Amino acid sequence: MSKKLVLTVIDGMKPAMLERAIASGTAPTLKAIRDRGAYVDDCCAAFPSVTPVCAASIATGTGPDRHRIPSMNWFSREEQRYVEYGSSFSASRKFGVLRSLTDTVYNMNAVHLARETPTCFELLDDAGVRTAGTTYLMYRGRHEHHVTTDTPLARIANATVFREPVKGPRELFYADLFASRRTGCRGQFGMPGARDAHTGCVGAYMEEHDLYDFMLFSLPDNDTWSHRNGPHAQVTSIAAADRQLERLVHAGGGIDRFLDDHAMVVMADHSHTQVEEKIQLDLAFADWSVARPNGGRATEGDIAISPAQRSAMVYVLAEERRAQLAAEAAKVALTVPGVDLAMRRAAPREGVIASERGELHFAPGGDLVDARGRRWSVDGDLAAISAKVHDGRLVTPDYPDALGRVWSALTCPTAGDVLLSAGPAYEFVDWGGAWHPGGGSHGSLHRSDSLGALLWCGTGPPTRDAHEQWTLRDVLPIVADHFGVARTTGT
Incomplete structure (x- = not known):
């Protein structure tokens, strides 16, 4: 029988800060996992490198072209409205808090994530593995769970918003809303700062009572801390995450016994970079007809704008002028200080990446090979993404897995017509007027917030050499192979 496997996601964990926490002695559990296994310091996020997109890529082993979660904020052409997954409380208020909660808790998994x-x-x-998960954006499984009524807050939520059951893993614990067992653990309704402790409590209970074979152990508070205090403050929040891992390990008999009996994968979904300047995209399109939030619907307009931290999208709603307005919108966006890249499709099988350094056209298939082994044809300015070609190899150090990530994002059926990536130190202001001055953020194609940490032991390949460029999509195959389960991998 396979060892139990724990997949831990520490939201936004920056490799340099993990290494600093280990060196300082404040992350002994993570050190033990690293020392017993393999470590990757440049695991590439999805694009946009925001949490919903990356969480979906981790959970499905695919990119947005296949899982269809395009961003933190996006426009539903089908429903003619914005979808907001909680960029900020002020943004949620702009679209309607109840609508935002419903989209995040229910629709993201049941409707938006590709069936x-x-x-x-x-x-x-489906393979009979005993599955478990703590509060994580992507929880869809085969087992039905009804809203819990164990706390006064949960009873209020049940009476007003959260009435419908969800499908999740066999054991699901989601922000005090869904709890498959009475563990005595409380998550304070998923409030930042309490979520890691809730996961640690639930994980220890699951271990003590032998209730799982696979558990997704979600530790999101590092992301919140980094947004507030900047990425270089992560040593403190990574140490706090390590303490919750230690609770799980202690319940399993201590570090040596636990790692003898369990396989571990620990990863970030993306990284963080420091933010100093803001981009107000709505001001750049002040002369355009923009669809604006109007409660559960949106006003009419020729375009819709979806800012999401260090990424953004522009949707062309005037179908008869779609190609023309997309090209014009990309040009307008690039005149805005802080907008680094503007990406769009020029044809069904051709993408365009433009920056102040030039414009690059690309398409799948061709003579150039990237670090993932995929082939591309390119035409135009390689400088647009600071790329070089060496012996038939396309090298893009500033924008890791650039063409693969951009093509996956551009071909996502729910994505905008123009995708934007901010330059270092810049962040798009969300629809609620919020951003993170002096703190950290993520979402761009740039290496500064795209490369996260990945480490494992007791499973997976013996070294990091299995892939020249690791990505989030490589984790699900490790999990499936560990249990001998057939799967369809992403590219």
Whole structure:
């Protein structure tokens, strides 16, 4: 029988800060996992490198072209409204708090996440593996869970918003809303600062009572701390995450016994970079007809704008002028200080990446090979993404896995017509007027917030050499292979 496997996601964990925490002695559990296994300091996020997109890529082993989660904020052409997953409380208020909560808790998994793309929980549930998960954006599995009424806050939520059951792993614990067992653990309704402790409490209970074979152990508070205090303050929040891992390990008999009996994968979904300047995209399009938030709907307009931290999208709603307005919108966006890249499709099988350094056209298939082994044809200015070609190899150190990530994002059915990536130190202001001055943020194609940490032991390949460029999509195959479960991998 396979060892139990714990997949831990420490939201936004920056490799340099993990290494600093280990060196300072404040992350002994993470050190033990690293020392017993393999460590990757440049695991590439999805694009946009925001949490919903990256969480979906981790859970499905695919990119946005297949899982169909395009960003933190996006425009539904089908419903003619914005979808807001909680960029900030002020943004949620702009679109309607109840609507935002419903989209985040229910619709993201039940409606927006592609049904034909199975999650790790669905794959393992179908194989009879005992699955478990703590509060994580992507929880879709095969087991039905009803809203809990164990706390006064949960009873209020149940009476007003959260009435419908969800499908999740066999054991699901989600922000005090769903709890498959009475553990005595409280998550304070998923409030930042309490979420890691809730995961640690639940994880220890699950270990003590032998209730799982696979557990997704979610530790999101590092992201919140980094947004507030900057990425270089992560040593403190990584140490706090390590203490919750230690609770799980202690329940399993201590570090040596636990790692003898369990396989571990620990990863970031993205990284963070320091933010100093803001980009107000709505001001750049002040002369355009922009669809604006109007409660659960949106006003009419020729375009819709979806800012999401260090990324943004522009949707062309005037169908008869779609190609023309997309090209014009990309040019307008690039005149805005802080906008680094503007990406769009020029044809069904051709993408365009433009920056102040030039314009690059690209398409799948061709003579150039990237670090993932995929082939591309390119035409135009390689300088647009600071790329070089060496012996038929396309090298893009500033924008890791650039063409693969951009093409996946551009071909996502729910994505905008123009995708934007901010330069270092810049962040797009969300629809609620919020951003993170002096703190950290993420979302761009740039290496500064795209490369996160990944480490494992007791499973997976013996060294990091299995891939020249690791990505989030490589984790689900490790999980599936560990349990001998067939899967369809992403590229």
